[in-house]
Amino acid sequence: MVYVPSILFALLASYRDDNLPARVPYVFPAPGTDPVADALRARRPNNTLLDLDGVLNNNTIPGTMRELIILRSAVISNAAYIWIQHEPVARSEGLTTAQLQTIRFAPPFSGLTPGTTFHGTLAPELVAALNFADFSLSLVHIPDAVYNGLSEFLSDSQMVLATATVGFYALTARFVVGLNIDDKMGVPVPIPQ
Incomplete structure (x- = not known):
């Protein structure tokens, strides 16, 4: 560091x-x-x-997908600070309360197949982004099927940006939790209302 x-x-x-x-x-x-x-x-x-x-600001990933990745990093890392900062941005990008609740409550790896009941609120591209984020954040290794699932919706350069976004917010989560930024270390990730 x-x-x-x-x-x-x-x-x-x-x-x-x-x-x-x-x-x-x-x-x-x-x-x-x-x-x-x-x-x-x-x-x-x-x-x-x-x-x-x-x-x-040159990030060309769709705003809903970018914010889903960021919010998912908050959930997986239990980084309430990130969620609090990005929920309003996610809403301004068009994510609904129902979609935010899915991002917040979906167990890791629960979206392995798009269209599952739990992810009925998310369009296929957002399910693919959720899967991608879960694997990258939790296991680091992203199976080909998961990578290819997201690459159906993004260009090669956008895949680089998606990977960088996950990596950056994984670091950010560890930073804000480790330093107890804004005294949020022990605070659960908020429930979207």
């Missing part, structure tokens, strides 16, 4: 990056058009996005 002194973090967050090129295009949503970008702006001293944010 890399230790970033707080003074360095404050310095990095205090000014606008210089927009030097990256391997992928930057995406900077205009203020008021993207709740995640607006939340990031609100945390910054000068209300702007960093180049890193511009790269991360």
